Amino acid sequence: xxxxxxxxxxxxxxxxxxxxxxxxxxxxxxxxxxxxxxxxxxxxxxxxxxxxxxxxxxxxxxxxxxxxxxxxxxxxxxxxxxxxxxxxxxxxxxxxxxxxxxxxxxxxxxxxxxxxxxxxxxxxxxxxxxxxxxxxxxxxxxxxxxxxxxxxxxxxxxxxxxxxxxxxxxxxxxxxxxxxxxxxxxxxxxxxxxxxxxxxxxxxxxxxxxxxxxxxxxxxxxxxxxxxxxxxxxxxxxxxxxxxxxxxxxxxxxxxxxxxxxxxxxxxxxxxxxxxxxxxxxxxxxxxxxxxxxxxxxxxxxxxxxxxxxxxxxxxxxxxxxxxxxxxxxxxxxxxxxxxxxxxxxxxxxxxxxxxxxxxxxxxxxxxxxxxxxxx
Amino acid sequence: xxxxxxxxxxxxxxxxxxxxxxxxxxxxxxxxxxxxxxxxxxxxxxxxxxxxxxxxxxxxxxxxxxxxxxxxxxxxxxxxxxxxxxxxxxxxxxxxxxxxxxxxxxxxxxxxxxxxxxxxxxxxxxxxxxxxxxxxxxxxxxxxxxxxxxxxxxxxxxxxxxxxxxxxxxxxxxxxxxxxxxxxxxxxxxxxxxxxxxxxxxxxxxxxxxxxxxxxxxxxxxxxxxxxxxxxxxxxxxxxxxxxxxxxxxxxxxxxxx
Numbered sequence: 255x256x257x258x259x260x261x262x263x264x265x266x267x268x269x270x271x272x273x274x275x276x277x278x279x280x281x282x283x284x285x286x287x288x289x290x291x292x293x294x295x296x297x298x299x300x301x302x303x304x305x306x307x308x309x310x311x312x313x314x315x316x317x318x319x320x321x322x323x324x325x326x327x328x329x330x331x332x333x334x335x336x337x338x339x340x341x342x343x344x345x346x347x348x349x350x351x352x353x354x355x356x357x358x359x360x361x362x363x364x365x366x367x368x369x370x371x372x373x374x375x376x377x378x379x380x381x382x383x384x385x386x387x388x389x390x391x392x393x394x395x396x397x398x399x400x401x402x403x404x405x406x407x408x409x410x411x412x413x414x415x416x417x418x419x420x421x422x423x424x425x426x427x428x429x430x431x432x433x434x435x436x437x438x439x440x441x442x443x444x445x446x447x448x449x450x451x452x453x454x455x456x457x458x459x460x461x462x463x464x465x466x467x468x469x470x471x472x473x474x475x476x477x478x479x480x481x482x483x484x485x486x487x488x489x490x491x492x493x494x495x496x497x498x499x500x501x502x503x504x505x506x507x508x509x510x511x512x513x514x515x516x517x518x519x520x521x522x523x524x525x526x527x528x529x530x531x532x533x534x535x536x537x538x539x540x541x542x543x544x545x546x547x548x549x550x551x552x553x554x555x556x557x558x559x560x561x562x563x564x565x566x567x568x569x570x571x572x573x574x575x576x577x578x579x580x581x582x583x584x585x586x587x588x589x590x591x592x593x594x595x596x597x598x599x600x601x602x603x604x605x606x607x608x609x610x611x612x613x614x615x616x617x618x619x620x621x622x623x624x625x626x627x628x629x630x
Numbered sequence: 631x632x633x634x635x636x637x638x639x640x641x642x643x644x645x646x647x648x649x650x651x652x653x654x655x656x657x658x659x660x661x662x663x664x665x666x667x668x669x670x671x672x673x674x675x676x677x678x679x680x681x682x683x684x685x686x687x688x689x690x691x692x693x694x695x696x697x698x699x700x701x702x703x704x705x706x707x708x709x710x711x712x713x714x715x716x717x718x719x720x721x722x723x724x725x726x727x728x729x730x731x732x733x734x735x736x737x738x739x740x741x742x743x744x745x746x747x748x749x750x751x752x753x754x755x756x757x758x759x760x761x762x763x764x765x766x767x768x769x770x771x772x773x774x775x776x777x778x779x780x781x782x783x784x785x786x787x788x789x790x791x792x793x794x795x796x797x798x799x800x801x802x803x804x805x806x807x808x809x810x811x812x813x814x815x816x817x818x819x820x821x822x823x824x825x826x827x828x829x830x831x832x833x834x835x836x837x838x839x840x841x842x843x844x845x846x847x848x849x850x851x852x853x854x855x856x857x858x859x860x861x862x863x864x865x866x867x868x869x870x871x872x873x874x875x876x877x878x879x880x881x882x883x884x885x886x887x888x
Contacts, residue, residue, distance in 0.1 A: 260863045262888050312861035341862055479694050480887040
């Protein structure tokens with residue numbers, strides 16, 4: 255069987271479907287791609303942990319038979335990415351696939367016999383009435399402004415995921431550094447958790463793509479003129495055995511905007527932080543003291559200081575120490591130049607006295623709220 | 631510093647609430663008509679006016695919806711209406727002057743005996759010809775005349791004055807369309823009559839379509855059809871071609887997928 259297909263759509267689907275982050279040594283099928291050709295259709299199946307994908311392209315085969323082959327997905331994707339001819343001819347042979355591009359010919363050996371192993375198909379049980387239109391621009395916002403905060407620590411693995419609430423809430427954070435970001439850009443109708451690789455996929459989808467819930471899974475449906483793709487993915491849920499609670503209720507309650515706050519221009523503060531890093535020599539320099547006093551915002555560390563007039567609503571006065579890098583990340587990832595800042599307080603008993611201690615700050619814009627705890 | 635006098639505001643489009651409301655009433659009715667026309671899916675046929683780009687024909691033959699117009703272009707619509715009116719005026723004068731030598735397209739095709747299957751629908755001076763096999767195409771030639779002992783294909787084009795004034799030969803973007811009409815009708819001699827839409831001035835150029843031109847036009851038809859059957863996109867216009875832009879092509883973004 256020799257199948258001819260336009261190169262660009264083939265590149266587009268392999269880019270969209272074969273995501274490097276999904277390939278894992280713990281899930282061996284994630285390194286495979288199953289390619290099936292018939293008279294007029296090329297079907298590409300891939301599989302990753304909790305993700306099953308089928309991509310379909312139109313083209314032209316020279317036989318009425320159906321032929322399949324199993325290849326290494328990275329090899330296949332990288333080769334297709336490198337081709338610059340308008341069309342590619344895929345020649346299915348015993349033990350491999352020849353890829354013809356212009357006057358070049360490449361042989362990719364099969365990894366497994368498709369008679370022994372087949373990748374799983376995504377479900378076809380779609381309920382179009384329940385489909386939600388997924389907006390890639392919302393997920394791009396989450397990627398650009400929130401994903402920096404995702405945890406990489408396996409001590410609390412639940413925070414290595416993005417928490418999505420059923421009312422569009424999205425929390426990305428890190429329990430270790432007590433940094434949490436929040437927006438209302440989620441599109442899903444249930445509370446669940448997504449790994450970063452799915453967020454990458456959502457940012458890359460063309461407009462008009464939809465998701466439908468099928469039991470505890472979702473089915474992403476992409477239909478363009480040049481290809482179609484169905485991805486069934488199973489998000490994680492807090493009631494899954496190995497996941498545990500994200501403590502979203504506690505986090506959401508801490509992210510409430512206080513009535514009293516200051517508004518500042520973020521650019522001069524980032525500039526100051528960048529300048530202090532030039533002088534940083536020791537661990538002590540990695541801490542910045544943030545204080546509000548006498549209607550002034552004052553930033554200090556061992557060698558530098560910066561102050562700017564602010565309009566503190568109730569003439570509030572407080573001080574909190576932040577890790578400089580985290581503080582800079584928070585400010586850099588907010589989505590507007592002017593931001594609001596308010597103290598985050600916790601009622602504590604110290605020597606029998608009730609104290610309303612400032613333990614961090616809340617930073618927010620119209621679309622994004624970030625919480626960062628201070629250092630003791 | 632001085633106030634600008636009211637009389638100098640040449641561009642005021644209305645002078646009262648009523649005149650403003652009336653303008654809105656008319657323009658909204660016009661916009662509805664324009665949008666309705668633009669939202670129609672093109673028929674799955676070749677369009678001679680789009681023969682410059684194989685991909686437009688390929689998208690049309692596959693029934694792909696063009697990208698929706700986001701802006702209602704009243705000027706373009708007016709230009710098209712003016713063009714139609716100019717065509718009709720010229721066709722009326724020529725048909726009266728030439729009498730029996732203003733050839734009915736259906737009669738011509740009966741005599742020409744083409745190998746393709748076709749139907750004709752006559753509409754005043756123009757006849758829409760629809761061919762279904764071997765290639766699907768719909769077109770309406772501006773006229774066929776018998777003059778100086780041979781058949782001529784008449785192609786009327788209208789143009790805004792500045793472009794018309796500079797004209798010294800048929801515009802390159804019209805040649806593919808002219809060749810397409812000539813090929814299908816089997817007429818080698820073409821008169822291209824240009825009229826400026828401002829003052830009604832005229833220019834006329836003769837174009838001869840050779841057998842080689844006709845063969846290459848048929849080759850384009852068959853090549854696009856082969857690409858449709860194979861589900862493979864044909865080649866696009868060369869990079870930098872002015873017709874390959876979002877304002878001139880309603881398949882611009884879809885084309886980028888291929």
